[in-house]
Structure formats: structure tokens, C-alpha cells
């Protein structure tokens with residue numbers, strides 16, 4: 321028998337995300353809850369939400385529109401079963417022309433700057449594996465809820481012969497601290513859900529999307545009585561150091577990416593890694 325309390329809780333969890341809001345891209349689905357104003361943004365680029373220039377651009381446009389249209393919060397998730405995001409699309413970095421590589425990297429930087437600095441409260445509803453760039457997306461949100469214990473999350477770049485850029489690293493440092501970040505990044509560690517919870521890389525581990533939505537509701541509820549401007553400024557100050565580095569060093573960061581990614585041994589490693597993924 322359902323108790324009144326269970327009924328009330330279930331109703332608040334299952335509130336329909338009724339108002340559909342066009343992201344302008346088939347790769348990103350956005351539903352805005354017309355009662356709360358919270359938007360659920362789902363990446364849907366098959367097969368693994370590889371972050372290519374198009375998906376990154378679509379995410380960036382979506383974040384802009386949600387702010388302009390005064391959404392009250394955002395949940396960043398995926399519509400692909402068992403995949404949050406496989407990270408940067410390696411085929412964008414393999415054999416790319418300098419022009420395409422530059423456009424790709426600049427789009428990634430803009431998307432991250434927008435996501436990391438948005439005044440909206442943000443939750444990553446991690447309903448699948450989240451390696452590398454997928455982990456960056458989740459870490460850039462304010463609160464992380466993982467659904468199910470079978471997924472992994474982390475910055476595994478060194479396993480591919482790459483290094484995570486400074487702003488990826490700093491984002492992780494701000495969550496789990498320098499010691500754990502150094503250990504994790506030098507070994508390219510992908511944390512199991514339990515490990516991620518223990519170390520604080522995720523805030524909650526729940527069994528279903530329904531529970532994750534309830535946790536998100538609870539998180540957004542923290543700000544019900546907090547004036548948005550005060551909340552936004554506080555978030556800005558806390559995040560300023562990590563953000564300012566990229567804002568001040570965008571060109572340098574792009575040069576480092578371009579120079580490193582085009583090195584013959586790095587390209588060879590990327591090619592082999594892509595092949596190994598395809599052979600599976």
C-alpha cells in the first residue's frame with residue numbers, strides 16, 4: 321500500500337518535464353519542467369556521445385539559451401543507455417587539419433567556460449560511463465549523482481598517451497584535492513562508482529533515474545530561499561581561479577593542444593587506440 325508521504329514524494333519526482341525546448345540540434349534534447357523551471361538536457365549522439373565539434377557547439381548554444389530564457393536549474397544527462405559520454409571524439413583529433421583541430425578545441429573551451437561559469441545551479445545525472453571529457457562535463461556541474469554501480473568515471477588521458485589539459489586537472493583538484501588528482505591522473509585511473517563516491521568525485525550513488533531526479537530536486541531545493549544573484553556571485557568567486565586561468569590563457573592552451581596532438585607519436589597512439597576500440 322502506498323502511504324500519503326510516498327505518494328507525495330513520487331508525485332514530486334515524476335513531475336513531467338513537460339515543456340519541450342528546442343536546442344536547435346538533434347544531438348541535444350531539452351525538456352523544461354514548467355512548474356519548477358528546471359531543464360533536463362540530454363546528450364544523444366550515438367553511439368557513445370563522443371564530444372565532437374557539433375555536439376560541443378550544440379551544448380554551448382543550449383547553455384546560452386537556458387540562461388537567456390531564465391531556466392532555474394539544469395540537469396546534464398544522456399539519452400544513450402549506459403553511456404554518459406565517452407569523452408572527446410578521438411576521430412576529431414586523429415589526422416585533423418590545423419583549422420579543424422583549432423575549431424574543435426576552441427569550441428570545447430567555450431562550452432566548458434559556459435558550463436563551468438553558469439549562474440544556474442547544475443547537476444550531472446551520470447547514467448553511464450564517463451571517461452575523460454565525459455568526466456570533465458560531470459565535474460563542471462555543481463552536484464554529481466551517478467545512477468547504478470556498474471559505471472566508471474575519471475580522467476584516463478595518460479592511458480592514451482595524452483595528458484589532461486591544466487583546466488581539466490584544476491577542475492578535478494577543486495573536487496578531490498591535489499594529492500588524489502595527481503595519483504588518479506598520472507595513472508589514468510577510471511574510478512568505479514563506489515570508489516568515486518568514497519573519494520568525493522561523485523556526491524551520490526543511487527539505483528534509478530527516478531531517485532537521481534529526486535536527489536536533483538533536493539539539491540535545487542537548497543536554493544529556494546537564496547537570492548539568485550547572491551548564489552551566482554558566490555559560485556563565481558569559488559570557481560574564479562580555475563576559470564580565470566583558461567580565460568587568460570586560451571591562446572596558449574590552444575597552441576599547446578595543437579603542438580602536442582600533431583606530434584607523430586601522439587597521432588600514432590591515437591590511431592592505435594581508435595583501432596583497439598573498433599576491434600572490440
Ligand SMILES: CCCCCCCC/C=C\C=C\CC(=O)SCCNC(=O)CCNC(=O)[C@H](O)C(C)(C)COP(=O)(O)OP(=O)(O)OC[C@H]1O[C@@H](n2cnc3c(N)ncnc32)[C@H](O)[C@@H]1OP(=O)(O)O
Nearest residue numbers: 370406407408409410411449451452453482483580597598
Ligand atoms: C604527450 C602529448 C599529449 C597531448 C595532449 C593534448 C591535450 C589533451 C588532448 C586531449 C584530451 C582528451 C580527453 C578525452 O576525452 S580523450 C577520449 C577518451 N575516452 C576514452 O578513452 C573512452 C573510450 N571509449 C570507451 O572506453 C568505450 O567506448 C565506452 C565509452 C566505455 C563504451 O563502451 P561500449 O558501449 O562497449 O562501446 P564501444 O567501445 O564498442 O564503442 C562504440 C563505438 O564508439 C567508438 N568510440 C568509443 N569511444 C570513442 C571516442 N572517445 N571517440 C571516438 N569514437 C569512440 C568505438 O570506436 C566504436 O566505434 P565503431 O562502432 O565504429 O566500432
